[in-house]
């Protein structure tokens with residue numbers, strides 16, 4: 576029996592994780608839940624799953640939850656809050672596995688703490704790997720504790736890497752849907768509206784990641800994530816546009832063999848893989864091969880997707896540049912969604928912030944968070 580600490584339990588990955596716990600009660604149980612601001616959902620989850628600890632974003636929300644649990648006659652659940660509360664969940668001695676699914680750098684400290692505590696981590700939060708991948712992977716290696724990717728592409732790569740040795744890998748191919756603007760004439764990019772950009776062809780996701788898919792910055796973050804998770808250079812990572820989103824990613828070996836992972840586009844599959852690794856439990860998630868008609872792969876155009884070029888450049892420099900790429904993008908996407916800048920203003924802002932960033936390699940999580948704040952301030956000042 577694996578007892579889980581789920582960071583980001585009320586988000587979509589958190590809820591999918593809980594649906595797997597529901598499906599496999601003989602395999603998984605809930606030890607701790609870190610929710611955010613959604614007290615109603617946190618209350619429902621606490622009553623259903625009876626974790627030992629549950630954390631909310633603020634002291635006030637945690638107090639409200641504690642009161643509601645008391646009124647409902649539910650005893651024995653400790654309510655905590657804030658960054659300390661999330662860390663209390665991720666390091667809980669009773670937890671055997673941590674699912675890290677808090678969006679943004681907010682989940683970084685708790686994820687690091689989980690690794691330091693020797694807990695295997697299922698990582699859905701790519702910002703953690705982009706901002707602090709060097710620190711996290713080093714800590715994981717030293718403690719011999721696995722980091723299992725839940726991001727669908729990296730999960731696919733993790734699966735394909737099981738058949739060959741590290742020095743036999745030639746390229747990691749990350750697939751990308753290409754987003755809604757794959758074929759839009761270039762001169763129309765400046766007039767793309769938030770409503771158009773929020774329509775993703777194959778996945779339903781949060782607002783920032785949907786915009787990041789339209790600019791392909793998301794794929795750029797995934798390139799950096801792949802370098803860190805699989806210990807390869809940026810030159811060994813390639814991106815291919817695959818509009819069907821059926822092949823979740825591929826690994827090309829030095830002998831010329833290319834291995835691909837194909838499955839339904841359902842996040843429960845990578846979550847189950849991460850939770851169960853190195854086993855493969857039977858599931859109901861089937862893919863009908865007979866439905867498959869064609870698979871297209873195209874080279875992405877850096878002129879159409881400058882964010883992808885910027886990400887490869889940041890990946891080469893590492894450290895502060897990767898942190899700045901992520902931070903500047905989040906600020907720029909916020910400004911785009913508020914109608915303050917146009918779509919092409921997103922890569923322009925990131926490029927300026929990167930140009931103003933000095934090469935540095937933060938060695939601690941505190942230094943990473945300081946570099947993150949600095950890059951955000953720089954982006955905001957640019958947008959003023």
Ligand code: MG
Pocket residue numbers: 726727728797
């Ligand atoms: Mg992905």
